[in-house]
Amino acid sequence: MRVELTVNGERREADAWAGESLLYVLRERLGLPGSKNACEQGECGSCSVLLDGRLVCACLVLAAQADGHELVTVEGLGEEAGLHPVQEAFAETGAVQCGFCTPGFVVATADLLARNPRPSDDEIREALSGNLCRCTGYAKIFDAVRLAAGS
Amino acid sequence: MNAPARTLELGRVGESVKRVDAIPKVTGEFAYSSDLFAAGMLWGHTVRSPHAHALIEEVDISEAVGMAGVHAVLTHTDVPGAKAYGLEFADQPVLAIERVRYFGEPVAIVAAEHPEQARRAAERIRVAYEPLEPVVDPERATEQEPIHDGRPTAGHGFRDDPRPNVVRSIVIRHGDPDAQGEVTVSGVYELGIQDQAFLGPESGLAVPDGEGGVDVYVATQWLHVDRDQVAPCLGLDPEQVRIHLSGVGGAFGGREDLSMQIHASMLALHTNRPVKMVYNREESFVGHIHRHPAKIWMEHRAKRDGKLVNVRARILLDGGAYASSSAAVTANASAFACGPYAVENALVECACVYTNNPPCGAMRGFGAVQSCFAHEAQMDKLGAELGMDPVELRLRNALAPGDSLPTGQKITGSFPAAEVIRRAAALPIPEPEELPRDALRLPGGSGNTTRGEGVRRGVGFAVGFKNVCYSEGFDDSTAARVRLAASDDGIAAVVHCAAAEVGQGVVNVILQTARTELDLDEVVLGSATTSSVGSAGSASASRMTWMAAGAVQLACRAAKDELERRGGDLEHGETIDVERVYHHRPTTPLDRETGQVTGDGAHVAYICAAMRVVAEVDVELGLTRVVWIGTAQDVGKAVNPQAVYGQIEGGIAQGLGLALMEEIQTQDGLITNASFTDYLIPTTLDMPPVEAQLVEEPEPDAPYGVKGVGEPPTVVSTAAVASALRDATGRQLTRVPVRPDEIVGLP
Numbered sequence: 001m002r003v004e005l006t007v008n009g010e011r012r013e014a015d016a017w018a019g020e021s022l023l024y025v026l027r028e029r030l031g032l033p034g035s036k037n038a039c040e041q042g043e044c045g046s047c048s049v050l051l052d053g054r055l056v057c058a059c060l061v062l063a064a065q066a067d068g069h070e071l072v073t074v075e076g077l078g079e080e081a082g083l084h085p086v087q088e089a090f091a092e093t094g095a096v097q098c099g100f101c102t103p104g105f106v107v108a109t110a111d112l113l114a115r116n117p118r119p120s121d122d123e124i125r126e127a128l129s130g131n132l133c134r135c136t137g138y139a140k141i142f143d144a145v146r147l148a149a150g151s
Numbered sequence: 152m153n154a155p156a157r158t159l160e161l162g163r164v165g166e167s168v169k170r171v172d173a174i175p176k177v178t179g180e181f182a183y184s185s186d187l188f189a190a191g192m193l194w195g196h197t198v199r200s201p202h203a204h205a206l207i208e209e210v211d212i213s214e215a216v217g218m219a220g221v222h223a224v225l226t227h228t229d230v231p232g233a234k235a236y237g238l239e240f241a242d243q244p245v246l247a248i249e250r251v252r253y254f255g256e257p258v259a260i261v262a263a264e265h266p267e268q269a270r271r272a273a274e275r276i277r278v279a280y281e282p283l284e285p286v287v288d289p290e291r292a293t294e295q296e297p298i299h300d301g302r303p304t305a306g307h308g309f310r311d312d313p314r315p316n317v318v319r320s321i322v323i324r325h326g327d328p329d330a331q332g333e334v335t336v337s338g339v340y341e342l343g344i345q346d347q348a349f350l351g352p353e354s355g356l357a358v359p360d361g362e363g364g365v366d367v368y369v370a371t372q373w374l375h376v377d378r379d380q381v382a383p384c385l386g387l388d389p390e391q392v393r394i395h396l397s398g399v400g401g402a403f404g405g406r407e408d409l410s411m412q413i414h415a416s417m418l419a420l421h422t423n424r425p426v427k428m429v430y431n432r433e434e435s436f437v438g439h440i441h442r443h444p445a446k447i448w449m450e451h452r453a454k455r456d457g458k459l460v461n462v463r464a465r466i467l468l469d470g471g472a473y474a475s476s477s478a479a480v481t482a483n484a485s486a487f488a489c490g491p492y493a494v495e496n497a498l499v500e501c502a503c504v505y506t507n508n509p510p511c512g513a514m515r516g517f518g519a520v521q522s523c524f525a526h527e528a529q530m531d532k533l534g535a536e537l538g539m540d541p542v543e544l545r546l547r548n549a550l551a552p553g554d555s556l557p558t559g560q561k562i563t564g565s566f567p568a569a570e571v572i573r574r575a576a577a578l579p580i581p582e583p584e585e586l587p588r589d590a591l592r593l594p595g596g597s598g599n600t601t602r603g604e605g606v607r608r609g610v611g612f613a614v615g616f617k618n619v620c621y622s623e624g625f626d627d628s629t630a631a632r633v634r635l636a637a638s639d640d641g642i643a644a645v646v647h648c649a650a651a652e653v654g655q656g657v658v659n660v661i662l663q664t665a666r667t668e669l670d671l672d673e674v675v676l677g678s679a680t681t682s683s684v685g686s687a688g689s690a691s692a693s694r695m696t697w698m699a700a701g702a703v704q705l706a707c708r709a710a711k712d713e714l715e716r717r718g719g720d721l722e723h724g725e726t727i728d729v730e731r732v733y734h735h736r737p738t739t740p741l742d743r744e745t746g747q748v749t750g751d752g753a754h755v756a757y758i759c760a761a762m763r764v765v766a767e768v769d770v771e772l773g774l775t776r777v778v779w780i781g782t783a784q785d786v787g788k789a790v791n792p793q794a795v796y797g798q799i800e801g802g803i804a805q806g807l808g809l810a811l812m813e814e815i816q817t818q819d820g821l822i823t824n825a826s827f828t829d830y831l832i833p834t835t836l837d838m839p840p841v842e843a844q845l846v847e848e849p850e851p852d853a854p855y856g857v858k859g860v861g862e863p864p865t866v867v868s869t870a871a872v873a874s875a876l877r878d879a880t881g882r883q884l885t886r887v888p889v890r891p892d893e894i895v896g897l898p
Contacts, residue, residue, distance in 0.1 A: 017267060033186035034179020038350040038400070039432045043827035046350060074179035083177065091173035092158060094793040097801065098654025099176030100350040100400030106177055122591045125835045129597075132827065134350050134401050135654045137800035138838045140793075 003067045007032065008076025016063045023047045023058035025066075026073060034074040034103045038132075045131030048104040048111075049073045055111040074103035077110055086110045089148035090141070097135035105131050109145050118149055158793060163667040164700075164855050167793035171658050171676065183398035184370035185354035189425035192356070193222055195411065195418045196269035196428070198259040198276050199437060200251035203820025204285035204298070204507040207249055210259060211277040218275065220268035222422045226259045229417065232386030238376070238408055238512070242303035243473040245384050245413050251280070252298055252472035252507055254821045255437025262418040262426050285507035285820040289469040290446070292316040292504040299505060304474055310743045316505040318470045319478040321485045323746030325557040326496035332452030332460035336532040340449065340525040341886040342869075343814035344469075345442035345805075347514050348832050351400015353438045354429040357415035361423075364391030365416045370399040372406045374649045374679060375686035384413045385420065389681075392416070396679035402653035403805070404513030405439040407691060408475050436825035440475045440512030441815055443468040443503065445484070445521040451529045457537055457544045462529075462557070464488040466501040466522065468511070475512030477503045482623060482753070483518030485746065486558050490526035491568040491616040491759050492548035497557035499746065507820045513691060515805060516865040519617035524887060527613040527870035531877060541612050541874075542576040545761075550616075559747040564756045565848040565858070567785050572614055574783035574844050575761035581779050583608055594767055594774040596836050605771035607897075608778070609879025615867035616759035619859040620694040623740045623753050627694065630685030631702035632677075632730040633665065633710040637721040642714070644669055646706070647677035647730075649687040650699045655861055656794040657695045663790055664700045664854070668707035685732060693758060693859025694735075696790060700854040701733035736852055756850055760784040760863035762803075765839075766875035773891025775811055777837070777872060783844040787858030792845065799843045799864045804833045806868025810876075810887050811837070 003025060004013050014029040021040075026032045026049070036046035040059045047058040050072040058073075077084045086109045089095070096102050105128065112119060112127040119127065124145045133141060162168035175181035212224040227234060227246040234248060235241045247258045259276050263269035286295045293314035304318050305311070312320040355369030364387060371377050374394045382392040399406070411428040418426040430438045445468050452461040466484050470477035485501040514520075534541040549569040552562045584592060586603035593601055621627040632647040646665045652658045658676055665674045677683060688698055709729045714721070721727070739750035765778040780803055789795040812831040816824045824830045849856020869887055877884050880894055 017265065019267060027186070028188075032179075033182070033188075036183070036350070036400070037185060037429070037431075038352065039827045041432070041826060041828060044350060074177075078178060083174070087174075087177040090177045091169060094158070094167075094170070094797050096170060096173050096176045097656070097797060098349070098351065098399060098401040099172065099181055100183060102176050103179045122589055126591060126597060128835045130834075132350065132832060132834060134348055134403070134805070134832060135801045136797055137802075137804035137833075137841065138835050139800040139841055140797055141835075 001064065003063045005066050005068065006070040008072055018064060020063045021059050022061040022063050022066045025063040026058060032073055032075050036100055036103055038100065045108060046101050046104040048107040050107065050111060055108060074107055077106065084110060086113065086148045089144040093140050093143040093147055095136060095140040095144035101131060101133040105141060109148065113149055161666065161672045162663060164663050164790050168659055168663055168791055170656060171662055181398050183351050183400050184368065185352060185429045187356040187368055187397060187427060189356060189358055192425040192427050193262040193264060193422060194266040194269045195415050195426045196261045196273045197257050197414060198273045200247065200254060200256040200258055202251055202280055202282050203254045204283040205251050205280040206283060207247060207251065208279040208281055212259065214275040215261060215272040218272045220264035221261060221272045223262040223418050224259060224272065224276065225417055225421060230384060233383040236380040236384055236409060237474055238476050239478055240303045240474045242299060253510055260414045260418060262422055286316065287506055287508055287820045289467055289504050289506055292506050298472065298507060304478060308740055308743060318474050318503040318505055319481045320502040321481055321746055323485055323497060323499040323557050325559065328496060328498035330461040330496040333455045334536055335450060335452050336529060336536050337450040338528060338532060338885055340447045340528055342445045342521050342524055343888055344444045344509060345514060345809045345813050346436060346815050346830060347403040347405030347439065349401030349403055349405055352430045352432065352435045353410035355397060355411055355415055356425055356427045357419035358425045359419045359423050365419055366393045366395060367412055367416055368395045368397040369412055370397055370406060372402050372651045372653060372691055373689035374651065374681050376689065377409060377412055378681045380409055381412050381416060385416055393680060393682045396651055399651060399653045402690065403515045404691065407513045407689060408440055410438050432827060433825045436822055440510045442514035443470060443480055443511040443521065447521065447525040449525050449529050451533050453533055457539050457547045459492055459494045459548050461496040462489040462494050464499045468503040469506055469508055470503045471506055471508045471510035473510045475510055477512060480518040483617065484522050486556060487519045487617055488522045488526065489557050491550045491614055493550050493554045494557060499557060508817055509815060509822060515802065516862050519615060519866045520869055523615035523866050523870045524873065527874060528885065531874055542572060545572050545614050558741060558753060560752040560754060562757060564850050564852060565787065566757050566759065567846050567848045568614065568759045570846050571759055571761040571783040571785055574846060575763050575781055578763055578781035578842055580610060580763065580765050594769040594776040595772060600772055600774060601769050606767050606769050607879045608767050609875045611764045611871050611874025611878055613867050613871035613874050614759065614761045615863060615870060616757050617862055617866055618754040619697060619758055620692055620735050620755040622738050624738055626734060627688035628732050628734045629687045629698035629702040630730055630732045631706040632684045633706040635710050635714060635721065635727040637723050637725060638673060640673065642671060642721060643673040644671055645675045645677050646703060647684040648699055648703060649679045649681065649684050650695050651679065651690040653690050655690065655798060656791060657690065657699050659791050659794060660696050661699050661703050664703040665707055668704055669711065684730060693862045696859060697853050697857050698733060700790065700857055702731060704854045705731035705733050756858060758785050758858045758863050760867045762867045762871035764871045764875040766872065766879055768876060768879045768894050770894060770897040773894040775876060777807060777839045779839050781842045782864065783846055784863055785846050785848065785858065786860050787850045787853060788847055788856040789845050790857055795845060795860050796843055798860045800841045802861060802864030803841055803868040804838055806865045807872050808833045810869045810872035810889060812888050814888050
């Protein structure tokens, strides 16, 4: 089947098998492997993307459901001038180790700060509780969110 | 919390330097092993055993072979070379032959155009099994039928233990094992199976070179040992198999063993097309080894003043179906069984057995985690028995340079156990937070299960230690290659080292070392591959910083010497290219009968950490909340302080997970919770703030005085969290993860 969607501001089309998830189509058909596949059941947040401005796990959305909709992935988060402030902050504070969870965290954090520019520590913890990181113990991720919120 | 350091871009040893891969990782450009693509690529899939133990009567691939899009269906008869492999012992079949020994064991492999076609073809492969009684109780394994023919691990210099299903057994006799104390405490402790749960699943791409060889792009911890296992199974020379490090989504020991490397290579060579394999999460849970579950019996005998007289320990590790690195884990569990304490008399008996449970091997802490949980529970118990402050008790017994371990090995390098205990104990703990408070800061969290009634607070303490680098005579050397060339701004350097960057930040260690040694900013890191440089050894055993820094330092100094010989400058087009190999000081095996050191000693050096934990428990529901963790860790010298704090915080999270929630559950050997829905790892809501202090006492033998930092936080945090829960509940809590049932119902 044919899927048409706007990804990071660009019209894109893909030929997909009906059972393919949005995540599969992004990664394997549209050349956008930034969104990661770590659990395929919406538990880890590694595939977080913005679907019509709403934070979703791309593994839980069928590609067909995204037909005609607008997507932002980690690849489209930065501005023309360079990195998104959240990306800068993650790099600066040591919030990245293996980095596999990072795209998901970056997208989820950008979404949090867009809704709540000055989140409290509890609000940060709750907002990011759907994103798993196995390397950092989250401390430097919290530093990154605070840094990005202050910038 | 540890203040975020401002990072430098091009710093030297001792400075916080932004990761060289940070920007590609935050933008999504960094290519992990599951992101790879090649033109004409096929997808591989693995058919796995649904049984923990069964005979294979027949594998019928006829239906699968003819399916649309399917290019290859292979079984053990298609393995071109050696039929079995293994890190230490080649006891694991590439594809099962006649018998499967664990749930999820690979039986056949498929390559197809689309991953779904490969999955569907795999479903059409008919495997006729005759189920056998699985060996699942490690306490009975040594009396049951052997699950391997012959004795795969016998004859390697190990103590002769003729019982069936023994992977390795060790007895350490030190001083007078019958020595009596004035006070005795004993206990039996258990740990469940922990999973590494790295986020990036096993994956990679094998590309045939058209001349019979193959290039494998993969996430691994040791490129050269992968090659040395892959090549014989493919019937190829090592040079025909080139292993290249792809982006690694975490490792924690779980990528020491092979996963899809041989399978993808077989499919690629068979089809003459690139083949990609990516495990899903469920498959990942059976696709790698786990942390050994353990049962530990311990008795501590002490004087009334708290001085330990004798420690007697019996440790049983369940190694699962294949040996992996179990023999070395057994050695660690034994050698560190008494904790970082000076004990003149000890008897430690440790056995690891084969069963039909999930295979176990390396995970961060490597045997020391299990022992630490037991010896620290015992120290708490002894403190309570003596009415002595737990910190004071530990200080009174703290192991120091000049003291000997129960193996008889004398500590000759830095070992500030007393200092980490003092520093951790001195960290002020937060005052209890007033009620009412937000449910997020109560046990049960956003589940909103309590307003604070039934909530009790406890403070725990623990100390732990382990070795750095490989042990018992293993020469895990590291090579580095430095190439200097003239550039527009003077001289530029390229450094090659096959050290696996698994997230720990060794890429920065290499670059910071090279910049320091060459006094040069213009340093570029070459890609890690078996084709351009010698072995780096494994990104394991907290060794990679020490060994990579040592190798890069040697190579840089040799390059500088050569540059000087040539007058201090290079013409355009002129290069200097040198490779050097760094060895740590030699070690020797333990005596097979007494477990005492022979020759130079079994270990290279030791690292320790102490930790203080505040926790709250809801005794109505058995729910827990860790409130705060403070730690002091012996790091030798912090090459990149920001990364060291990151290792400590992350390592603590994994130990907290084992204490509170992480366990692979099995029923008759079958894993019942192979998903992130059912196997829980700590989230942002589970992790408390961590206050960490670095104790920098340089290691005399090591470059810049570095040690290793990855493992001690994981070794000690399970024990420290359990200690806090014990303080809060007054219960023994002898098993981790601690279950709600063990906390509820307090009067």
